[in-house]
Amino acid sequence: MAELKFIGGYPEYMRKLIDVVNKTRPQRKDYTPKAMTMAEREEVLKLCHPDYAPGGKRQLLFGPNAGDLAPNEVADLIEAHPLIDPEQFIITNPDYTVDLLIIGGGLAGTSAALLANDNGVKAENILLVNKLRHGDSNSMMAEGGTQAADRENDSPLIHYIDTIGGGHFANKPDVVEALVNDAPFVMEWLCNLGAMFDRNPDGSFVEKAFGGGSRLRMHACKDYTGLEELRVLRDEFRCRQIPYLEFYPVIEFLTDGNRVTGAILYNLETGEYKIVQAKAIILATGGFGRLHIRGFPTTNHYGATADGIVLAYRVGAKLRDTDTVQYHPTGAAYPQQIIGLLLTEKLRGMGAQPINIDGEAFVFPLEPRDVEAASFIKECYVNGKGIVTPTGMRGVWLDTPLIDIKNGPGTLEKAFPGMLRLYKRFDIDIRKDPVLVFPTLHYQNGGVETDPWGRTNIEGLWVAGEVSGGVHGKNRLMGNSTLDCLVFGRRAGKSTAEYLNSDPQFGKLTLEHLKNHKKMMAEAGIKTTRRAPILFPEYRGKAVLARKIDIF
Amino acid sequence: MAEEKKNIMDEIAEANKSVVTGIDEKDIQHWINISIMGKKYRVPAGLTIMQAMEFAGYRFIRSCGCRAGFCGACATVYRIEGDYRLKTALACQTRAENGMYLVQIPFTPAQRANYDINQLRPGIEAFLKVYPEILKCLGCNTCTKACPQDIDVMEYIACGKRGDVEKMAEISFDCIQCGLCSIRCPAELAQYNYAQLGRRLFGKYGMPIPEHLRKRLDELNQGKYESDLKKLMTAPLEELRRIYTSRDIEKE
Numbered sequence: 194m195a196e197l198k199f200i201g202g203y204p205e206y207m208r209k210l211i212d213v214v215n216k217t218r219p220q221r222k223d224y225t226p227k228a229m230t231m232a233e234r235e236e237v238l239k240l241c242h243p244d245y246a247p248g249g250k251r252q253l254l255f256g257p258n259a260g261d262l263a264p265n266e267v268a269d270l271i272e273a274h275p276l277i278d279p280e281q282f283i284i285t286n287p288d289y290t291v292d293l294l295i296i297g298g299g300l301a302g303t304s305a306a307l308l309a310n311d312n313g314v315k316a317e318n319i320l321l322v323n324k325l326r327h328g329d330s331n332s333m334m335a336e337g338g339t340q341a342a343d344r345e346n347d348s349p350l351i352h353y354i355d356t357i358g359g360g361h362f363a364n365k366p367d368v369v370e371a372l373v374n375d376a377p378f379v380m381e382w383l384c385n386l387g388a389m390f391d392r393n394p395d396g397s398f399v400e401k402a403f404g405g406g407s408r409l410r411m412h413a414c415k416d417y418t419g420l421e422e423l424r425v426l427r428d429e430f431r432c433r434q435i436p437y438l439e440f441y442p443v444i445e446f447l448t449d450g451n452r453v454t455g456a457i458l459y460n461l462e463t464g465e466y467k468i469v470q471a472k473a474i475i476l477a478t479g480g481f482g483r484l485h486i487r488g489f490p491t492t493n494h495y496g497a498t499a500d501g502i503v504l505a506y507r508v509g510a511k512l513r514d515t516d517t518v519q520y521h522p523t524g525a526a527y528p529q530q531i532i533g534l535l536l537t538e539k540l541r542g543m544g545a546q547p548i549n550i551d552g553e554a555f556v557f558p559l560e561p562r563d564v565e566a567a568s569f570i571k572e573c574y575v576n577g578k579g580i581v582t583p584t585g586m587r588g589v590w591l592d593t594p595l596i597d598i599k600n601g602p603g604t605l606e607k608a609f610p611g612m613l614r615l616y617k618r619f620d621i622d623i624r625k626d627p628v629l630v631f632p633t634l635h636y637q638n639g640g641v642e643t644d645p646w647g648r649t650n651i652e653g654l655w656v657a658g659e660v661s662g663g664v665h666g667k668n669r670l671m672g673n674s675t676l677d678c679l680v681f682g683r684r685a686g687k688s689t690a691e692y693l694n695s696d697p698q699f700g701k702l703t704l705e706h707l708k709n710h711k712k713m714m715a716e717a718g719i720k721t722t723r724r725a726p727i728l729f730p731e732y733r734g735k736a737v738l739a740r741k742i743d744i745f
Numbered sequence: 746m747a748e749e750k751k752n753i754m755d756e757i758a759e760a761n762k763s764v765v766t767g768i769d770e771k772d773i774q775h776w777i778n779i780s781i782m783g784k785k786y787r788v789p790a791g792l793t794i795m796q797a798m799e800f801a802g803y804r805f806i807r808s809c810g811c812r813a814g815f816c817g818a819c820a821t822v823y824r825i826e827g828d829y830r831l832k833t834a835l836a837c838q839t840r841a842e843n844g845m846y847l848v849q850i851p852f853t854p855a856q857r858a859n860y861d862i863n864q865l866r867p868g869i870e871a872f873l874k875v876y877p878e879i880l881k882c883l884g885c886n887t888c889t890k891a892c893p894q895d896i897d898v899m900e901y902i903a904c905g906k907r908g909d910v911e912k913m914a915e916i917s918f919d920c921i922q923c924g925l926c927s928i929r930c931p932a933e934l935a936q937y938n939y940a941q942l943g944r945r946l947f948g949k950y951g952m953p954i955p956e957h958l959r960k961r962l963d964e965l966n967q968g969k970y971e972s973d974l975k976k977l978m979t980a981p982l983e984e985l986r987r988i989y990t991s992r993d994i995e996k997e
Contacts, residue, residue, distance in 0.1 A: 414918075
């Protein structure tokens, strides 16, 4: 193949296709395709959504969710051996003895630490452990915003209806109630700690539309919402001198047979393990994007490998909605270096339209995420109206220049500095040219089942954030994930503090649950060499791995 | 029909293979030579620095986080063969180029102070109390040149020295706290930590809680929506569907 000639970041043939988009833009400016009916939504989901297409999933063979469907990639990790052999492993005296152990330092874990501290748990009695750095998480990457029904024409009731409708009415009512009721309090909390949300000249919040929403409810901090929220909370956490460890993933829980009583940490650099004994544990390890379900690229951070559900399932925690995965409609499909990265839904919220190869607006831009994603897949793989990249990927255009046309010049630069910068690094100016998008693996809809306080069916174990299940049903709405982390992180922090105030005792540290896990694996007839949690995805070159020898 | 649907997912997986499981050597058309911590490697052209290092066989523990330009974990210092200048970049956001000499910064040991935000107020006094060394800025602009986010770091430090937290917050807003400004600073400042203080001061004191939020909080505290919400929670599915499909959609 001859070297491609590039003009403004795009190869010549794609440039010609952009001309088609430019040509139809004036006619499309004031036109929006009709939103789908419920029946139309269901049809496109059945035809083209990865969750509904045949294959890709299987029933779990043992444990509390035996018989439930889960993606093969998740089932593989649940049906896997632990990283340690319980017969050989020596549980030493604890290296850390704390009241509260929090696993994972994204928005949920960090919020939990602050609220536990506010509610009487002393800083020195808390330990926050992180697989990577404190803050390395999907929270940090949340671009679009946080939902909170705080405008006069909005209410927690409307927020509730939007949320369960988007989740296909499968959401757990009592946790959704907590989500929508706490949302305005979360906004107040963040503002008081010094988070900078976008404001109108009169000081009110700038609030925008989003897919599946019926009110303008999206609060943003430009397109760095998660970054702003988390760096403020992390700064407050540091100021209070709450102890934390980095590059120390948890590789197994410890139990007294029933109650969770501690955890085994692994020093990623030295290979040494550490034992933590705790009276209460909050699991806030995030989701599973880096499992690349069904071969999709992902928006997720490097550590999103389902560690939390794997470990929780081994101690007997009940999961729910494991059968659904969220694919974000607008992942970058070009250039090669950024495939899968998130282009926030707020772009569509502010007027960018999805466009096919003929320059047509083919779908209502703000359907719920699963419906929008399925429509893109249909346009590319059923209707044959996608645009093919030099590496063979297909995608549709997202017509970003419309944002400045509809909202006035300079809007894009002000509202989406992150996006502008991302593409500028690859010579593409999204104010002038559309970008190519295709659905990307974004979110673990389900997870460990909790009550409204983050409590699980296992004593001593609380769960918050993406690793939990129930609040989003079968499909999460934009702006409900940062909110989920903040609401249930805070609630888990408060709830554990109350539990600790009742003066529970430390429990025995054993690996009894692993014996049970081994027995169930054997009874289910699972023969495998797989081990989990995997901690990180494998991206090393195949040629190198083929010649690798393990000496030390 | 079922067969056709399966093919769609297989086709998609096939098209995404190079991103998900790594590039097959046989598909590589152009190669470049790079040096990672002094060792030479041949890698495919067109990868990010991070992807190129992985292709070469490095498995990241440090210096890799979100892989999307938001977390600042992959701060990188490099030089191009034949050029004496040291440059800075984010490994996940920068294309690997022929002749790069690369090293990643695993950790920035910059100092940050502990403070109670409620005890501070916007203005120069806050910085003099918490980070008095901010006055040591030499005005050399090395920080600005090092910033992979193209932030005018020196300018926001100047704002901090004047106590202008609003301007400091605005200019520094896109900071991902990678620490490259601090690593390169001849005055040994920790610019990104000062900016964090500046933003929190402005966010807390310069952006008061809006009236419409206060009103909603009062309503919630009085339990205004409680009973209606309980009704929704127990409503039959058909009723919920009806409410959902008939709700009016607010336009911008």
